[in-house]
């Protein structure tokens with residue numbers, strides 16, 4: 001009998017499901033029996049693959065020398081501990097007719113690029129390589145998963161079979177270790193992988209702040225489904241939890257944990273929340289709203305170290321006070337995963353540098369997502385990664401799409417309070433001014449103008465105007481004439497709507 005993990009697609013044969021999914025650690029309740037299981041998500045060797053290709057062998061990830069065991073350092077090049085290479089060469093089961101595309105990264109930029117490539121090129125082979133041990137999922141929904149608003153199965157972007165139906169091979173649990181550009185070849189933890197066109201969509205990882213005593217258990221970042229499951233395993237009603245970082249992700253995590261009944265304190269170095277998205281007035285309204293939901297705050301103070309011997313017992317702040325905690329979530333920003341591209345000699349500045357076509361300094365390598373830097377900007381937001389993934393995928397397949405930038409915007413929903421923020425949020429530069437709508441808290445609405453042009457906004461409570469405002473910011477709509485005509489903020493807002 002076959003069982004399929006609803007979370008990641010792992011197939012198990014036996015009379016009962018396994019106690020734990022070896023891929024994503026899901027429990028037996030996440031397995032369902034299947035009569036005719038779809039193709040396994042991991043790359044399957046072709047039936048006609050040469051015998052050598054399926055022989056289990058350990059090789060050095062860099063020089064490919066065959067090694068004795070998985071832990072030894074290569075005696076040949078000594079540059080890296082050996083990495084598992086099973087099998088030694090990739091054997092994509094898609095037809096090799098046409099171009100060979102490889103997309104590295106199973107996040108939104110990567111899976112969107114793969115989808116666009118398939119739409120543009122029905123013949124090429126596509127391998128989507130991801131170091132995560134599951135199929136692509138909605139990373140931005142992890143906080144809703146933590147809060148119990150959706151279950152794990154709903155996180156996944158496509159149902160089983162969708163990928164294989166479109167001949168997009170998922171190489172899950174596979175890490176790209178090196179790029180040999182002159183040979184058009186990747187060295188991965190599962191062997192060599194040739195490409196004609198490559199999309200680098202390796203995204204970002206959580207930044208772990210340099211706190212003392214970080215090695216204690218139960219202090220975790222939140223970036224992957226694996227992190228979310230670990231956090232959930234510790235989050236029980238009454239668990240004292242501290243979220244380090246009062247940005248969007250930190251607050252969403254805090255709210256999710258509060259919904260699970262945890263006692264939450266958010267610790268933030270700035271004196272007000274969401275300092276990139278809100279001004280002090282709207283941040284104060286937002287904070288009061290969250291406090292009413294049971295979330296406590298320690299603002300304007302930086303954590304210095306974690307307290308505890310084996311497991312965390314608290315967070316010590318710079319003023320030596322300690323907040324008790326059995327769970328600490330570290331939410332202090334992200335850093336792009338670009339080491340592998342940098343080592344390959346591609347131009348990397350803050351991120352992997354791309355032009356308007358999402359092309360890197362190598363004409364056969366495109367990039368998209370949190371790791372890609374376009375015109376000096378690293379976006380770090382889902383919709384920008386999605387858009388970049390479309391352009392990178394189109395162009396990798398020979399198209400002529402253009403990425404013309406993206407206004408920084410954030411949407412956040414905390415129960416009954418929606419928040420939208422875009423572009424400039426404060427009139428603190430020459431030529432800027434503000435129009436604040438007269439609404440009663442917790443609602444708040446403000447436009448920020450630069451030389452009479454709408455350059456940003458904050459909406460709290462009622463965000464129904466967010467689409468129009470986004471369009472106005474993108475179109476650089478001017479309301480200078482209305483201001484000169486003496487129109488009020490309410491009239492100008494109404495005109496935009």
Ligand SMILES: Cc1cc2nc3c(=O)[nH]c(=O)nc-3n(C[C@H](O)[C@H](O)[C@H](O)COP(=O)(O)OP(=O)(O)OC[C@H]3O[C@@H](n4cnc5c(N)ncnc54)[C@H](O)[C@@H]3O)c2cc1C
Nearest residue numbers: 105106107108109131140176202203204369370380381382
């Ligand atoms: C919990 C959470 C909530 C969020 N909420 C929001 C939100 O509400 N709104 C919003 O706009 N944004 C949100 N974000 C940010 C948003 O999710 C990211 O901007 C987006 O996921 C970036 O997508 P990406 O494809 O560039 O990279 P990622 O999603 O980071 O994916 C990168 C992929 O590359 C893989 N990878 C990395 N290195 C290698 C390698 N060497 N070999 C193989 N694979 C590799 C990784 O395993 C991963 O699968 C949130 C993020 C988190 C973590």
